[in-house]
Amino acid sequence: MWAIINDPATQITLVVSVIMIAVMVYVIKYVAGHMQKSSASVPAGEQTFDGIAEGISPTPVGLHFIMGGLIIFFFWYIFAGYPIWTWTQEGQYDDEVAAYKQTFDETWKNADENTLIAMGESIFNAKCVACHGYTGEGQNGMAANLVEYGTEKHISKVIRNGSKGLGYLTPIMPPQAPVLEVLFGKENLEKNISDAAAYVMQLSGRTPAHGNPAEGLIVFKAVCQTCHGPEGKGRGPGGNIPNFSKDLTTYATDVDVIRTLQLGKKGDIGIMPNFAAEGTLSEIQYRAVAAFVSTELHN
Ligand code: HEC
Ligand code: HEC
Secondary structure, three states: OHHHHHOHHHHHHHHHHHHHHHHHHHHHHHHHHHHHOOOOOOOEEEEEEOOEEEEOOOOOHHHHHHHHHHHHHHHHHHHHHHHHOOOOHHHHHHHHHHHHHHHHHHHHOOOOHHHHHHHHHHHHHHHOHHHHOOOOOOOOOOOOOOOOOOOHHHHHHHHHHOEEOOOOOOOEEOOOHHHHHHHHOHHHHHHHHHHHHHHHHHHOOOOOOOOOHHHHHHHHHHHHHHHHOOOOOOOOOOOOOOOOOOOHHHOOOHHHHHHHHHHOEEOOOOEEOOHHHHOOOOHHHHHHHHHHHHHHOOO
């Protein structure tokens, strides 16, 4: 409880309160003392009303000092005090949150994978379920289905329908099915999509269960490489433009989830908030929620 006294705002309030109480007690005593003295007399003015004259005592000197002091304080506060002493409640709040995050990250910096996942689950419950739902399936299309996110099924959907809203230099990935149909024939569309999805799985270090990644590579080189780059790192046709499009070598891994949270996404489904702008997650919390999304939710 006494820890509160460490706070400068509380200290100032306390000191001012004590001074005010002392002044009040003094004034009450002074006034009460005067009222009791029958000899106290005030010179009468000229105006009378029914024999009652207006008193013309001068204003107490103290009041002049208080008034003058207040005026000086007013100018000092507006022109010097406030601009120089830039304390604000929000600023203090931000500082305290930043300090807390640092202690939090310091405490958990060596947390093992299981601890991170457990922590990630509670962050997910607090921050993500409102849109993605308790099961992570996106509540019937209200938000992305995170159970499917990163699976061949999801990649196939992306190839078919395109994607947008992550803020890369290429603002949208248009639906690729029409391109594939023109290049490889309508009858091969399903197989081409499935193989390309398998290749993306392999690119990001996972084992595809359905398509054939070797054949997917042919599709990738013909169609996807223009934007995702020769190595799939999202660096454009020559592989040398940063942020040209999405890096598929980390697709749906922790890195990717963290990047998505920090970028936000204004896509076809809806708007995913930008957690970096919101500033509520600490570094360990990003890692924890990403670990939860990229492991637990997928299985
Ligand atoms: C015209 C450029 C372009 C082409 C061609 C392209 N992509 Fe993309 N791709 C992008 C961009 C840009 C993004 C990031 C979109 C966003 O902001 O959500 C992206 C995102 C993705 C994603 C992640 C989407 C998500 O929301 O999870 C996958 C997977 C993907 N591309 C695979 C492919 C595959 C496979 C091909 C080839 C069949 C391909 N892309 C062709 C530009 C392209
Ligand atoms: C206000 C609702 C909302 C909240 C809160 C929210 N999301 Fe999302 N999220 C979305 C929507 C909507 C999309 C789909 C955006 C689109 O493509 O249209 C999405 C997409 C995603 C994607 C897929 C991005 C891609 O590249 O396809 C991931 C991963 C994700 N969210 C993770 C999270 C995590 C983790 C949290 C909690 C820390 C979270 N989201 C909180 C609405 C939300």
